[in-house]
Amino acid sequence: MNATGSLPPPWDSVGERLRARGLRWTPQRRTVMEVLAEADGHITSAELVEQCRARDASTIPSTVYRTLDVLEELGLVRHGHGANGGEEFHVRPTREHGHLHCAGCGATWELAASQASAIEDAFRAADGFEIDIGHVTLVGRCRTCAAAETRG
Amino acid sequence: MNATGSLPPPWDSVGERLRARGLRWTPQRRTVMEVLAEADGHITSAELVEQCRARDASTIPSTVYRTLDVLEELGLVRHGHGANGGEEFHVRPTREHGHLHCAGCGATWELAASQASAIEDAFRAADGFEIDIGHVTLVGRCRTCAAAETRG
DNA sequence: TGATCTATTGCAACAGTTCGCAATAAGCCT
DNA sequence: AGGCTTATTGCGAACTGTTGCAATAGATCA
Numbered sequence: 001m002n003a004t005g006s007l008p009p010p011w012d013s014v015g016e017r018l019r020a021r022g023l024r025w026t027p028q029r030r031t032v033m034e035v036l037a038e039a040d041g042h043i044t045s046a047e048l049v050e051q052c053r054a055r056d057a058s059t060i061p062s063t064v065y066r067t068l069d070v071l072e073e074l075g076l077v078r079h080g081h082g083a084n085g086g087e088e089f090h091v092r093p094t095r096e097h098g099h100l101h102c103a104g105c106g107a108t109w110e111l112a113a114s115q116a117s118a119i120e121d122a123f124r125a126a127d128g129f130e131i132d133i134g135h136v137t138l139v140g141r142c143r144t145c146a147a148a149e150t151r152g
Numbered sequence: 153m154n155a156t157g158s159l160p161p162p163w164d165s166v167g168e169r170l171r172a173r174g175l176r177w178t179p180q181r182r183t184v185m186e187v188l189a190e191a192d193g194h195i196t197s198a199e200l201v202e203q204c205r206a207r208d209a210s211t212i213p214s215t216v217y218r219t220l221d222v223l224e225e226l227g228l229v230r231h232g233h234g235a236n237g238g239e240e241f242h243v244r245p246t247r248e249h250g251h252l253h254c255a256g257c258g259a260t261w262e263l264a265a266s267q268a269s270a271i272e273d274a275f276r277a278a279d280g281f282e283i284d285i286g287h288v289t290l291v292g293r294c295r296t297c298a299a300a301e302t303r304g
Numbered sequence: 305t306g307a308t309c310t311a312t313t314g315c316a317a318c319a320g321t322t323c324g325c326a327a328t329a330a331g332c333c334t
Numbered sequence: 335a336g337g338c339t340t341a342t343t344g345c346g347a348a349c350t351g352t353t354g355c356a357a358t359a360g361a362t363c364a
Contacts, residue, residue, distance in 0.1 A: 019331075022340090024330045024331070026330070026341090026343080062321080062343085063344075065320095081288070085237035087321080103284065103287075111278070111279060115279055119278055121274070122270055125270065126267035126270050127252065127295070128295030129292050129293070129294060130298040132291050138283055140284040140285075141282040142280070143281065176359085181312090212313075212314055213350085214313085214352075214353085217350095217351065239350085
């Protein structure tokens with residue numbers, strides 16, 4: 001049995017990857033991995049801390065945040081900001097994608113990769129800017145709410 | 153001399169506008185207006201609190217935050233989120249504009265209205281989404297940093 | 305001017321997040 | 335297995351921003 005036990009890829013090799021960099025594989029970090037492995041997709045910091053605490057009541061928030069920093073350096077998660085500015089994490093291996101949030105109805109949804117490409121092109125053309133479409137949740141009005149406002 | 157003293161437009165009429173809605177014109181709110189009038193453009197919550205405290209050492213942060221809520225309802229400021237998710241305010245009467253932040257060199261700059269229009273069009277075409285381009289600071293790589301990364 | 309109504313303030317508590325620091329413990333080497 | 339180095343943890347303090355509540359003080363009307 002390897003040092004990381006039965007975690008699924010890409011989490012099963014995290015221990016080795018940490019050690020290869022002179023970093024350490026600790027029980028606290030393993031707890032964070034377990035939660036992330038189950039949360040595949042998105043998770044907010046608050047959710048992550050809460051779920052770590054469910055597995056290990058002695059979980060300290062600052063340890064979780066610092067573990068996330070390390071995982072981001074390893075490329076296993078990427079942090080972003082939700083519509084209210086709060087931190088949220090994209091868990092690998094999720095494809096690149098953006099989030100849109102409607103300030104009218106409160107919905108948040110993903111922007112498909114093909115649509116994202118068109119938008120990235122627009123930024124590139126406008127300003128030479130290579131936007132990281134996934135980093136912040138973009139806020140505006142969905143088609144329905146925008147139409148309702150125009151009418152009303 | 154009117155009730156708001158020598159504040160410049162549109163701040164000189166805030167007192168009346170508040171009263172017209174059954175709200176009140178208080179010394180604390182006046183302090184916030186004075187700072188905003190000088191900060192024309194952008195200001196973060198922390199900067200605002202700090203500058204209010206410089207004028208009136210007894211300034212309480214929660215009062216400042218609540219005043220900002222009221223001013224946003226009046227349309228005199230609009231809140232947004234910086235590259236790190238922190239709150240920041242756009243002070244009227246500034247035109248609509250977006251902010252871009254380069255994760256490479258750390259620079260933040262404004263997106264001109266004409267460029268913003270092209271990007272708004274791209275969102276509208278992609279998803280029917282009416283983006284509020286000014287609400288969040290968009291993160292990515294500026295032309296220079298993107299080119300440097302491509303090279304090596 | 306004074307009474308009245310209630311918006312607003314000040315304060316304290318709290319939630320999310322970061323940081324400094326001393327104690328702990330992972331990983332390496334013998 | 336034991337010792338050493340230092341990354342990491344746990345904890346407390348600080349910072350940003352929100353909320354509940356009792357006391358204060360604008361605004362209005364007589």
